[in-house]
Amino acid sequence: xxxxxxxxxxxxxxxxxxxxxxxxxxxxxxxxxxxxxxxxxxxxxxxxxxxxxxxxxxxxxxxxxxxxxxxxxxxxxxxxxxxxxxxxxxxxxxxxxxxxxxxxxxxxxxxxxxxxxxxxxxxxxxxxxxxxxxxxxxxxxxxxxxxxxxxxxxxxxxxxxxxxxxxxxxxxxxxxxxxxxxxxxxxxxxxxxxxxxxxxxxxxxxxxxxxxxxxxxxxxxxxxxxxxxxxxxxxxxxxxxxxxxxxxxxxxxxxxxxxxxxxxxxxxxxxxxxxxxxxxxxxxxxxxxxxxxxxxxxxxxxxxxxxxxxxxxxxxxxxxxxxxxxxxxxxxxxxxxx
Amino acid sequence: xxxxxxxxxxxxxxxxxxxxxxxxxxxxxxxxxxxxxxxxxxxxxxxxxxxxxxxxxxxxxxxxxxxxxxxxxxxxxxxxxxxxxxxxxxxxxxxxxxxxxxxxxxxxxxxxxxxxxxxxxxxxxxxxxxxxxxxxxxxxxxxxxxxxxxxxxxxxxxxxxxxxxxxxxxxxxxxxxxxxxxxxxxxxxxxxxxxxxxxxxxxxxxxxxxxxxxxxxxxxxxxxxxxxxxxxxxxxxxxxxxxxxxxxxxxxxxxxxxxxxxxxxxxxxxxxxxxxxxxxxxxxxxxxxxxxxxxxxxxxxxxxxxxxxxxxxxxxxxxxxxxxxxxxxxxxxxxxxx
Numbered sequence: 001x002x003x004x005x006x007x008x009x010x011x012x013x014x015x016x017x018x019x020x021x022x023x024x025x026x027x028x029x030x031x032x033x034x035x036x037x038x039x040x041x042x043x044x045x046x047x048x049x050x051x052x053x054x055x056x057x058x059x060x061x062x063x064x065x066x067x068x069x070x071x072x073x074x075x076x077x078x079x080x081x082x083x084x085x086x087x088x089x090x091x092x093x094x095x096x097x098x099x100x101x102x103x104x105x106x107x108x109x110x111x112x113x114x115x116x117x118x119x120x121x122x123x124x125x126x127x128x129x130x131x132x133x134x135x136x137x138x139x140x141x142x143x144x145x146x147x148x149x150x151x152x153x154x155x156x157x158x159x160x161x162x163x164x165x166x167x168x169x170x171x172x173x174x175x176x177x178x179x180x181x182x183x184x185x186x187x188x189x190x191x192x193x194x195x196x197x198x199x200x201x202x203x204x205x206x207x208x209x210x211x212x213x214x215x216x217x218x219x220x221x222x223x224x225x226x227x228x229x230x231x232x233x234x235x236x237x238x239x240x241x242x243x244x245x246x247x248x249x250x251x252x253x254x255x256x257x258x259x260x261x262x263x264x265x266x267x268x269x270x271x272x273x274x275x276x277x278x279x280x281x282x283x284x285x286x287x288x289x290x291x292x293x294x295x296x297x298x299x300x301x302x303x304x305x306x307x308x309x310x311x312x313x314x315x316x317x318x319x320x321x322x323x324x325x326x327x328x329x330x331x332x333x334x335x336x337x338x
Numbered sequence: 339x340x341x342x343x344x345x346x347x348x349x350x351x352x353x354x355x356x357x358x359x360x361x362x363x364x365x366x367x368x369x370x371x372x373x374x375x376x377x378x379x380x381x382x383x384x385x386x387x388x389x390x391x392x393x394x395x396x397x398x399x400x401x402x403x404x405x406x407x408x409x410x411x412x413x414x415x416x417x418x419x420x421x422x423x424x425x426x427x428x429x430x431x432x433x434x435x436x437x438x439x440x441x442x443x444x445x446x447x448x449x450x451x452x453x454x455x456x457x458x459x460x461x462x463x464x465x466x467x468x469x470x471x472x473x474x475x476x477x478x479x480x481x482x483x484x485x486x487x488x489x490x491x492x493x494x495x496x497x498x499x500x501x502x503x504x505x506x507x508x509x510x511x512x513x514x515x516x517x518x519x520x521x522x523x524x525x526x527x528x529x530x531x532x533x534x535x536x537x538x539x540x541x542x543x544x545x546x547x548x549x550x551x552x553x554x555x556x557x558x559x560x561x562x563x564x565x566x567x568x569x570x571x572x573x574x575x576x577x578x579x580x581x582x583x584x585x586x587x588x589x590x591x592x593x594x595x596x597x598x599x600x601x602x603x604x605x606x607x608x609x610x611x612x613x614x615x616x617x618x619x620x621x622x623x624x625x626x627x628x629x630x631x632x633x634x635x636x637x638x639x640x641x642x643x644x645x646x647x648x649x650x651x652x653x654x655x656x657x658x659x660x661x662x663x664x665x666x667x668x669x670x671x672x673x674x675x676x
Contacts, residue, residue, distance in 0.1 A: 026647075151499075151502045151505055153656060153658070156656075160651075161489075161651035161652060164651055167489055168489065291649070294648070294649070309364075311629070311632070311656035311658070312654075313498075313499035313655055314499060314652065314653070314654040315650070315653050315654075316652040316653075317650060318491060318649035318650065318651040319651075320491070320649070
């Protein structure tokens, strides 16, 4: 099993730098931190306090669906990493189960958990009308959902405050004098999309702006749809587009580039998530950062609460607006005074 | 300063019972727990780990407005108690400041906190358009609000999940075959009222019922208003009234009694909060319990997070439906089959 020293040797860093990276200290760069966490995970590092393990280990199951998490640039990676790090210090034995449709129909959540002696579950990426999500409404197994809400004792939701995140994006754009702000939301009828729409409305109201029906659209999972939506937004006079994810924002940037519209001079664009790609788009993306490592760690903390019989319903973490180059003041309309 | 032994002597309980009461153990009755906590507070008991205090103490200020908290039967009592108990184990020095209007205009939040060397604040009972609440939007002082939402780094909200609570009440009534369910909400335009309305809509939708405009009303702070609203609900055919607080539910029970309508045979009524009075109304009140001691303790935990630089936005605790005598099946309409 790898030690901190092994990781230090591998990366040619000092032991104290590795330790800082593993503990999320603020005086090392994000890039260094990622390097360290990545190496720790690959090398199978387990924090010291969780090495003295024997029988009677608490087994926890993480179910993932519709979410990429295997590479550092993917959304779920840091969440799983944060969860594993915190779980290790709780001395939990964590299994990661990517769910395929067939597996779900074979045996229900409760049965699966019991048969495999899991004490608690963590579910990521499930859709609202998913069969397993419906089963969570009847479960007695302590369970945490990411970005989904189920009202049930022993079930809690953890995530970033989506309403707050979109609110920040709108506030930022309104502060730059944008009046016609559009929202390209995520998948229709998901918890997250509802909350982001509410945040959009709240932000617009707070800034004295009107939400135009034509300037709100649901995201489409297929890239083909984005072009049409962007063209409609521009036709309707939008000078800024708030997107529900960095991936959507990236598509919007591509569409605007194709239409020879300059960002941010002619149209401002914001993303959501702060995936690694947000630094590499052209121009770099102003976005709402989700601290996914903190989300993973807090999921674990909430599971500790639930396993202890405490009734947490939701824990929302504060997002942070990261201003880069894709937002700016709208250029004055032709004929208007400077 | 009182010790656990002093409290035991005063109440003629064993030291271990007192200890259980102070630690919220589940194997003593609610009544005993209240007795113990009440005595501990009156006798100035401070947990042992917080007795070794000197200079450099973290000073925390609790501001209360529009909320009764001085007697055990009042809403704020257990919240403050829970906060104080948890704060004592953090070795914090807590001041309670009931705010009067004049005090607020004299000096702003930030100035007040700085002048008095407070490291963090906890605000209860503030209204949405309150001057101080607006100042919280610009503060850098770690601050927790009860049941209010302000989007700002270092500011978090703690409370029970109000949407979930009303959802539970509706689900319970729909399960008893009520179709015409009315909502008597709290003060118009408060965060809490918005969330409770959302929970009402969600519950009705989930149970396949329609929200009728005539069956939703804002609570009125004056008792005179309740009678009119209740009469309108009954005229419109309501067989159940979901109330946003136990105090409102108590008024509704009085109005129904005055109108010679039997509860729950003719009208079912639910409350919210589970104040001590809920056990003593006639009939006793089915209500949504807020664990106010847990709320107070969790406010403290979230302040610890904020003081440590972690970005919590909201922590919502799960409410619990307490079924007593004020809810039952609606009687069949005259002429309908049994």
